[in-house]
Amino acid sequence: MKNIDSPFKLYLRYSHNVIIAVEAILSNKVKSFLTALGIMFGVAAVISMLAIGKGAQQEVLEQIKLVGVNNIIITPVSQSIEANGSDSDNNSKKKKFSRGLHQMDAQAILETIPTVNKISPVVSLNYHAIKEGKSYPVSLEGVSSSYFEMLNINLDKGKIFSEQQTSKGVPVCIIGDNIRAKFFNQDNPVGQYIKCGQVWLRVIGTIEKRDFTTSASDEMGISSSDNTIIIPIKTMLMRFKDKGAINPEVMDNMAGGGVVFMMGGGEDEETSSTETKSANQLDKIIVQVDETEHLSSTADVIKRLILRRHSNLYDFEVTVPELLLKQQQKTNEIFNIVLGAIAGISLIVGGIGIMNIMLASVWERIREIGTRQAIGASRKDIIVQFLAESTLISISGGLIGIMLGVLLAHLIHLTADIKTIVSFFSVIVAFSVSATVGIIFGYIPAKRAAAQDPVESLRH
Structure with missing residues (x-):
């Protein structure tokens, strides 16, 4: 019977020590609160800092979705560097001619490099879309039908371009969510027409609205699709503008540095007046590689291929967004560790x-x-009492700190426009550490209290 009652008696004894600790905390509320302040702010700092780090990681993942998986982006650059030449002998060498970024470059990449899965040339122009007297500034993009899958763009309604529409340059379009809301409101836009420049486009689909981060646009050169009208690339070149349609009479002038274009019909006045001086037919070529491990090697091959096609002129840039973003993610992880x-x-x-x-x-x-x-x-009773007191103060501070941390993370998001995500893991870690700190740093005072000589203690 004694053995059966012993655990229960032990429980009653230690629970009594905990009750004494609670009474001591309640009788000294102000001192207990001030004692817990350090834990409160520590836990709040851990949760809010980790929330900032988690938000930064989430933004990187969103950017990877925006630029697509395993994509390589080729863009033209304004300056060209003469191969095998230097500043000292520039005058003695005839400047070489490059037609700039062209559809034939995209075709060569697709046909030559076996690791390339899909490819989409991109031409972008600024226009005003018009419907029933309403005008709205839009970005008009000519792309291939692979563009949507490569950049993870989903349609809310309708369908993407068919093979026939793409090959024949049919005037059809897929519109962004803001354009749908501006011109069609609650109506179904599929099958209706919208005017862009001098061309009437039939709407065959609408793009699903998706989250977009400003940093993605700044760092990777991508933009939101909400204000975009997407048409087949051949429709763009046939019915709007082909920036590669160069007047052959000025070819010699071009080789000397000057470039003159034959402007296509139907463009906005602002587009025509600001159009300059680039031989590039395309604004971008997006290449999708079959496997992530082939990204770097494929980018090197693409660079050599285009360099050869462009007479060894570096009038283009090859970027691998996913690798850059993953490097940024690794940097963010290190930053998170430092913050934590x-x-x-x-x-x-x-x-x-x-x-x-x-x-x-x-x-x-x-x-x-x-x-x-x-x-x-006993000495154990005294240790349990003081240890329970320090642990309860620490846990109470931890609980209040969790609420402060969540509130602080929310305020950072609202005031600084920094994305923050409070994870359950960070809450558990912060609370566990606060409880552990209470036990570790409370043990020394508890042990010292238990070591007091009762006779000496009563004399004080």
Whole structure:
């Protein structure tokens, strides 16, 4: 019977010690609150800092979705560098001619490089879309039908271009969500017409609205599809403008640095007046590689291929967004560790504060300790009492710190426009650390309290 009752008696004994610790905390509310402040701010700092890091990682993942998986982007550059030449002998060498980024470059990449899965040339122009007297500035993009899959663009309604529409340059379009809302409101736009420049386009689909981050546009040169009208690339070149249609009479002038274009009909006046001086038929070529491990090698092959086709002129740039973004993600992870470590230091400082206050509390309550020992409390009872007190203060501070951390993360998102995501993992980690800090830094004062001589304690 004694063995059966022992665990229960042990539970009653230690629970009584915890109750004494709670009473001590409640009788000194202000001191207990000030003791817990370090833990509160430490936990809040850990949660908010990790929320910033998590938000940054999420933005990287969103950007990877926006630029597509395993994509390589080829863009023209304004300056060209003469191969095998230097500043000293530029005058002695005849400048070489490059037609710029052209559809034939895209075709050569697709036919020559076996690791290339899909490819889409892109031509972008600024226009005003018009319907029933309403005008709205849009970005008109000519692409291939592979463009949607490559950039993970989903349609809300309708369908993408058919093979026949693409090959024959049929005047059809797929519109972004803002354009749908502007011109069609609650109506179904599929099958209706919208005018762009001098061309009437039949709407065959609408793009699903998707999240978009400004940093994605700044760093990777991509843009939101909400204000975009997408048409087949051949429709763009046939019915709007082919920037590669160069007047052959000025070819010699072009080789010397000057470029003159035959402007296509139907463009906006602002587009025509600001159009300059580039031989590039395309604004971009997007290449999708079959496997991620082939990205770097394929990018090198593409660079050599286009360089050869462009008379060894570096009038283009090859970018691998996914690798850049993954490098950014790795940098963010290191940054998160640093943020977490800095925030964790405040938890340690809070723990030291608990230890100092509890050590002072031992001396203040030395008569209480002596009285308890005199009426039969063991050293274990005294240790449990003071350890429970420090742990409860730390846990209470941790709980309040969690609420402060979530609130702080939300305020950072609202005021600084920085994406923050509070994860369950960060909450658990912060709370666990706060409880551990209470136990570790509360043990030394508890042990010192238990080591007091009852007779000496009662004399104070």
